[in-house]
Amino acid sequence: MCEPQPVGVAAFLNRYPFEVNAERVLPAGGGAGQSVASDGSAEGNVGTGVAALSALNKSVQNKSSLNKNKNKNKNKNKNKNKNKVAGAAGGAAALSSLMPALELRRLHQLPQADPFIVARRFVWECLDICLPPGPDFTRLETAVMLAMQARDAERMRRLPDIQAQAAFSVDEFLRPLGIEGLAGYEATEGLFLNILQATEYVGLLYKARIDRDRPNVVELRLRPLLAVPAHQSYPSNHSFQGHSIVFAFNAILPEHPATEELQRIAQNVAENREWAGLHFPSDTLAGKELARRFAPYLRDAFGAAFLAAQAEWH
Incomplete structure (x- = not known):
């Protein structure tokens, strides 16, 4: 079985775990003011983890977003239509260029539905593609x-x-x-x-x-x-x-x-x-x-x- 090593984003997300389900996203660890480190110990304040996650989001830009920024003058007229969209839809569009940290967090969670694969963490890193x-x-x-x-x-x-x-x-x-x-x-x-x-x-x-x-x-x-x-x-x-x-x-x-x-x-x-x-x-x-x-x-x-x-x- 593949033994993936956490690197980069994975290590960061393991340090600041979140519980994700269909209705809500909450910091893991139970306590309102604690986050849980990858070794299972409670440490720090959740605000620290969220602030660090926010800083990481702001610093990591999608290549497509960078390319679009370079051409924003060219696409100015097209963007006028998008700027008319207000409220939540506009906010979602602005956030779309950020790293999808919570979705990646979901990928790094243990699968819960099937008891036969519950021990196979990061199964998506070991998909059976040809060498x-x-x-x-x-x-x-x-x-x-x-x-x-x-x-x-x-x-x-x-x-x-x-x-x-x-x-x-x-x-x-x-x-x-x-x-x-x-x-x-x-x-x-x-x-x-x-x-x-x-x-x-x-x-x-x-x-x-x-x-x-x-x-x-x-x-x-x-x-x-x-x-x-x-x-x-x-x-x-x-x-x-x-x-x-x-x-x-x-x-x-x-x-x-x-x-x-x-x-x-x-x-x-x-x-x-x-x-x-x-x-x-x-x-x-x-x-x-x-x-x-x-x-x-x-x-x-x-x-x-x-x-x-x-x-x-x-």
Whole structure:
């Protein structure tokens, strides 16, 4: 069985645990003025933990949110419609760019429903996805990527999209739904943004555990079009994130005519990372498979957000 080690956000959330159920979110530990440390001892004041959590939220921004801030002048007219939304809806939209800490807290709780898996903590970190292919198949993949690199015209045609998709934005997924820049769909956009946050975090855990080198490390003749990220290659987080949005919207509104277009966009975003020289094709497939297997845990953690988004379409 996988033995995940708490890192980064996980360690922080374990230090300031919350009890989460369908109706309320409360600091764990029973006492009104205490939080419970990861070793089970009560320490400090809940206010300290909440303040620290708030500070972490403010400091950790989604890549999509950062990208949108850079282009806020360009989208000024579109944002005027959103600014007309008042009250709770406007507040929810503002919070959507923050790290979904309570939903991640839910992921890190022990599963309570099934007594046969109650001891399997962090089961979502140990999902059964295929390991990377061996050296012989990897050599075939590098040969394919060298052939893609030789297709200069196609590579340059894709370059603007490759550059734009480096900082993952939900705008590409809002556009075919016809809601980009429109008021009244803040819950849907907020859900998509929070999915990007959560899946980036989960994907990095799988990358670190599997530890596959980037293609340009395996094949020195590859010339990536973008700076190569410092983290590992497998699975592709762009593929994982994009397909997670697709599976989420399919759960919300499977009959929507744009669901197939969302799938095409997710696949195109993932394949552009191959054309950029940053991912093997098997990285892309693994990202999609991880999205499929992680989808039930995502729906459980973001249950309220799924319902809010669904209500906007009915």
